[in-house]
Amino acid sequence: MVRDEHRHRRAKAGGGRRKLSAELSEADCRKDEFLATLAHELRSPLAPIRNGLEIMRLSGGRREAVEKARGMMERQLGQLVRLVDDLLDVSRISRGKLELRKERVDLAVVLNNAVETCRPLIDSNGHKLTVGMPAQPVFVDADVTRLAQAFANLLSNAAKYSERGGRIALTAERQGGDAVVSVKDGGVGIPPDMLPKIFEMFTQVDRTLERSQGGLGIGLTLVKKLVDMHGGSVEAKSDGDGRGSEFVVRLPMASAAVREVKPSSEEDEPACPSGQCRILVADDNEDAADSLAMMLQIMGNEVRTTNDGLQAVEAAEAFRPDVILLDIGMPKLNGYEVCRRIREQPGGKKVVLIALTGWGQEQDKRRSQEAGFDHHMVKPVDPAALEKLLAGPSDATGK
Numbered sequence: 001m002v003r004d005e006h007r008h009r010r011a012k013a014g015g016g017r018r019k020l021s022a023e024l025s026e027a028d029c030r031k032d033e034f035l036a037t038l039a040h041e042l043r044s045p046l047a048p049i050r051n052g053l054e055i056m057r058l059s060g061g062r063r064e065a066v067e068k069a070r071g072m073m074e075r076q077l078g079q080l081v082r083l084v085d086d087l088l089d090v091s092r093i094s095r096g097k098l099e100l101r102k103e104r105v106d107l108a109v110v111l112n113n114a115v116e117t118c119r120p121l122i123d124s125n126g127h128k129l130t131v132g133m134p135a136q137p138v139f140v141d142a143d144v145t146r147l148a149q150a151f152a153n154l155l156s157n158a159a160k161y162s163e164r165g166g167r168i169a170l171t172a173e174r175q176g177g178d179a180v181v182s183v184k185d186g187g188v189g190i191p192p193d194m195l196p197k198i199f200e201m202f203t204q205v206d207r208t209l210e211r212s213q214g215g216l217g218i219g220l221t222l223v224k225k226l227v228d229m230h231g232g233s234v235e236a237k238s239d240g241d242g243r244g245s246e247f248v249v250r251l252p253m254a255s256a257a258v259r260e261v262k263p264s265s266e267e268d269e270p271a272c273p274s275g276q277c278r279i280l281v282a283d284d285n286e287d288a289a290d291s292l293a294m295m296l297q298i299m300g301n302e303v304r305t306t307n308d309g310l311q312a313v314e315a316a317e318a319f320r321p322d323v324i325l326l327d328i329g330m331p332k333l334n335g336y337e338v339c340r341r342i343r344e345q346p347g348g349k350k351v352v353l354i355a356l357t358g359w360g361q362e363q364d365k366r367r368s369q370e371a372g373f374d375h376h377m378v379k380p381v382d383p384a385a386l387e388k389l390l391a392g393p394s395d396a397t398g399k
């Protein structure tokens with residue numbers, strides 16, 4: 001009897017182990033597939049960027065060729081930045097580190113934001129987008145950027161998975177206490193057996209690289225998580241191959257708008273009202289520091305660079321800049337410490353200090369604020385946002 005029980009337990013343990021091992025090997029497979037897709041997706045924009053550089057080198061300064069190459073490189077770089085942003089977001093979400101900055105907002109603002117993001121992709125594929133919004137504002141409590149990101153993912157999927165010249169419909173309506181948004185396309189559709197799995201991480205219906213539409217299989221995972229974090233739900237519908245797809249997002253409506261009156265503050269003051277600044281750039285990545293300095297010089301500023309924290313403190317004292325752009329992760333003295341020391345120098349309270357970092361979460365922003373920074377910008381810095389911050393009223397978001 002005892003021996004039977006023993007055998008039974010051993011068999012059960014063996015079954016558990018086999019199941020666990022099968023699960024692990026499936027996870028391992030998915031990870032390998034994901035890494036192959038990731039390498040492919042990261043490499044695709046690199047080829048045109050490298051070609052663009054070569055075109056610039058060979059063009060002998062012919063304006064038309066340089067402009068064309070530049071436009072192409074800008075688009076491809078945008079694609080790379082998006083991929084890396086998505087990867088970071090997914091990792092933040094799975095570690096529970098993504099924070100929302102919610103405010104009461106008209107859903108139309110969020111949807112317009114998403115449409116604006118996807119417009120180039122939709123137009124370049126010759127698709128026709130129709131948008132149907134309710135006549136009255138529909139308010140939701142949302143992080144505008146994050147919720148718009150979710151809808152932009154759905155819209156760009158509709159564009160990616162439709163034949164050229166397709167029709168895409170974006171509609172929003174009230175249903176009881178909910179705001180319901182539908183993104184519908186007449187594209188390739190989703191097989192019924194894939195519908196329940198489609199929101200899982202790394203899931204792609206057709207993984208063959210030839211048919212890959214440029215993605216990592218994490219867009220819908222992000223959509224689901226972001227919608228969940230807004231207290232909503234998302235559902236995928238499709239009648240199968242070639243018969244289009246529809247994604248329906250349901251969000252709880254907020255009662256009425258509370259207008260946030262932004263107090264006028266120092267943040268609205270331009271850093272350099274004359275449009276010409278003395279700027280110190282400190283970054284241990286020399287190419288990053290030099291290219292940022294070049295860009296700022298072309299914008300009409302006087303710029304110095306340094307490549308470590310101690311040099312940055314000395315240069316601040318000698319050069320007396322109006323603005324200092326400081327990388328946080330620098331050798332010898334990190335950006336926070338550099339910032340504290342500069343604040344203690346004569347005139348150090350007046351200088352505009354901008355943190356440049358790869359981390360854009362609330363806690364990172366708080367940390368740089370505590371160290372004495374005026375602004376926090378996430379790398380790669382958007383030149384337009386930086387120019388705005390230097391010469392005009394700013395929102396200092398760095399995005």
Ligand code: ADP
Pocket residue numbers: 153157158161185187188189190198203204205206213214215216217218219220221244245
């Ligand atoms: P990605 O587009 O990067 O592959 P997503 O997570 O956004 O990843 O989507 C997962 C998969 O779902 C896609 O690879 C595609 O097979 C399928 N899919 C998503 N949206 C649509 C759509 N509108 N029409 C058809 N298939 C879709």
